[in-house]
Amino acid sequence: MAKVLVVTSGKGGVGKTTTTAALGAALAQGGQSVCVVDFDVGLRNLDLVMGAERRVVYDLINVVNGDAKLPQALIKDKRLDTLHLLPASQTRDKDALTDVGVARVMEELRERFDWVVCDSPAGIERGAQLAMHHADVAVVVTNPEVSSVRDSDRIIGLLDSKTAKAEKGEEMEKHLILTRYDPMRADRGDMLKTEDVLDILSIPLLAIIPESQEVLRASNLGCPVTLNNPLCAPARAYADAARRLKGEAVPMSMPTERKSFLDKLFMRRAA
Amino acid sequence: MSILGIFQKRNSGAVARDRLQLILAHERAESGRPDLVMQLRDEILAVIANHVSVEADKVKVTLERGEGVSTLGLDIELPLGVSAKLDAKLAAKLAEVAANGAGRKPAAKKAA
Numbered sequence: 001m002a003k004v005l006v007v008t009s010g011k012g013g014v015g016k017t018t019t020t021a022a023l024g025a026a027l028a029q030g031g032q033s034v035c036v037v038d039f040d041v042g043l044r045n046l047d048l049v050m051g052a053e054r055r056v057v058y059d060l061i062n063v064v065n066g067d068a069k070l071p072q073a074l075i076k077d078k079r080l081d082t083l084h085l086l087p088a089s090q091t092r093d094k095d096a097l098t099d100v101g102v103a104r105v106m107e108e109l110r111e112r113f114d115w116v117v118c119d120s121p122a123g124i125e126r127g128a129q130l131a132m133h134h135a136d137v138a139v140v141v142t143n144p145e146v147s148s149v150r151d152s153d154r155i156i157g158l159l160d161s162k163t164a165k166a167e168k169g170e171e172m173e174k175h176l177i178l179t180r181y182d183p184m185r186a187d188r189g190d191m192l193k194t195e196d197v198l199d200i201l202s203i204p205l206l207a208i209i210p211e212s213q214e215v216l217r218a219s220n221l222g223c224p225v226t227l228n229n230p231l232c233a234p235a236r237a238y239a240d241a242a243r244r245l246k247g248e249a250v251p252m253s254m255p256t257e258r259k260s261f262l263d264k265l266f267m268r269r270a271a
Numbered sequence: 272m273s274i275l276g277i278f279q280k281r282n283s284g285a286v287a288r289d290r291l292q293l294i295l296a297h298e299r300a301e302s303g304r305p306d307l308v309m310q311l312r313d314e315i316l317a318v319i320a321n322h323v324s325v326e327a328d329k330v331k332v333t334l335e336r337g338e339g340v341s342t343l344g345l346d347i348e349l350p351l352g353v354s355a356k357l358d359a360k361l362a363a364k365l366a367e368v369a370a371n372g373a374g375r376k377p378a379a380k381k382a383a
Contacts, residue, residue, distance in 0.1 A: 072330070
């Protein structure tokens with residue numbers, strides 16, 4: 001009963017790779033076996049965010065072409081036994097991926113893992129479409145910002161028309177993760193509110209990830225934020241998202257950094 | 272968070288710089304011959320296959336990119352029944368390949 005999940009957005013730089021690593025690690029922390037797959041051929045970065053960049057030998061294209069078997073290309077995470085990475089190729093381009101080859105690899109991944117989390121490249125072209133094609137569930141990553149919301153709308157359209165599920169006439173399960181959210185600015189009215197984004201995109205909310213220095217810190221260190229500092233606000237938000245994906249009912253709250261009483265007092269006054 | 276945690280946090284930018292410098296140095300060096308690892312694996316396997324039958328998927332290839340060097344690891348499962356004689360022949364052949372490789376190193380590029 002493997003589930004294939006695609007993390008997609010249309011727009012670049014909104015946090016797809018961060019989200020893939022964080023969700024993948026959070027699902028694996030719950031004891032399920034997880035493989036995160038980098039579909040960004042030519043511009044791989046998931047290996048760097050996962051801290052496995054020095055150990056890449058084979059990649060998705062090698063497996064698709066049959067140059068390497070899947071187990072040879074999988075990189076086991078050094079911190080979590082249940083977490084694996086299938087990196088993208090850095091030297092080829094996306095045209096090296098054949099539809100049939102990708103379908104075969106995805107089938108093999110399904111047999112091996114509980115969760116396959118695919119990190120989509122930016123854009124709406126072939127690479128992004130290949131990444132979403134075999135998905136059962138889609139996570140759309142959006143920033144509370146006009147161009148990101150517009151691009152997400154395009155991607156939602158593709159999820160409903162270009163995927164294997166859509167072609168079979170089935171409904172693609174879609175979820176929204178709102179990243180880089182700053183509640184203070186939203187309260188002041190200087191940022192799109194969660195309700196606005198949900199209203200426009202009309203897909204259910206999976207998590208709100210607050211803007212946080214912990215995200216950059218984790219990527220600096222090459223560690224998914226949910227592993228690097230599980231107690232920080234973005235990590236808790238991703239962990240909740242992972243539980244919701246597994247079907248648990250977790251109440252939605254705006255995760256905030258845990259502050260001391262004095263900090264809270266000061267913040268109240270300042271705001 | 273421990274004292275170590277605080278220490279780490281302060282230096283995450285420096286860790287990022289070091290990681291990038293290392294991986295970019297490797298990528299720039301590899302850009303001329305992206306398939307070197309695969310080529311090395313295939314040729315080493317071909318030598319071994321002259322003596323014993325090795326299944327391609329019983330070979331584990333690891334690569335660790337380090338400071339100034341990469342370490343290539345080949346973990347090859349040799350089936351039972353490989354006689355001591357063959358092992359010796361194999362060792363000799365591998366030594367010969369290694370010697371040739373070392374000898375040709377200055378000419379580099381096409382050696383592998």
